[in-house]
Amino acid sequence: MASDLSDLLAPELIVIGLPAASKKALFSQLGALVAPTLGIDARLAADALALREKEGSTGFGGGVAIPHARIAGLPRIVLAVGRLAQPLDFGALDDAPVDVVAAMFSPPQAGGQHLKALARVARRLRDRALVAKLRGAGSPDAIYALLSDHGVRDAA
Template sequence: MSDLSDLLSDRAIDADLVAANKKGLFQQLAAAAGRLTGLPAKTIAASLNAREKIGSTGFGGGAAIPHGKIEGLDNVFGFFARLETPVDFQSIDNMPVDLVFLLLSPPDAGADHLKALARVSRIFRDSQTVAKLRGARSRDAIYALLAGGEARDAA
């Protein structure tokens, strides 16, 4: 099972995020990440948009892992959002996205950044975990699924 507790706090989860499109989603994610990291939301959004121009971070199966490198971070930061309504993400399979794991890393965190991306992508490739994330009723249940722990069986 997964354990992303080093990347994700229980406060870094939104179980019912509302966004009209990918741009709005990035703004919401940046605002939430900014509140938790103390970094400017504008800087975070710019980093996400710059990375997205290289190619969609839509993973397939309704999941996306937008990510960026941000000055001022000490370590890799994660934020998970389940969208109330899926948004178009130009994903590789053209499916709209409803599960999003935002990853932000310090500029010099090359290996740690790639390891974090690999860990999140493994979770999104596990169809049982993805189904549980979609069905989880609360932020606590989602956190238990992503961070490991006793509650995951109840989720």
């Protein structure tokens, strides 16, 4: 199913209540979150997100941001999802503060796969009803179910 993001997601990379007072703090927390799973240095991941963000805001509206970075040594594209404790100014096009973040990490050689995955994530997170459900989800497992085909089939 096109809306299924389970191939990019890992349940351990979903967190609720990230306390980030700035983009820099958020990127540090996301780096620390993904480092053990990806086998990379947390600072490397945070710096890669910050470097990409300098090119332009990854806040695309509706309170959602998709920061992304390419990092050498990654075996595949991975998505980490966080719901922030407090909305954060992200410089989004609609000026809305961000409270839902999907951070994507790709190997440099992913090229077209990176762009396709980014488009899939953006398409999914443009769905306002889904984003509302993500905001109301009570656990990382609930967020995983909402973003995976399993959740689409089994949602009750």
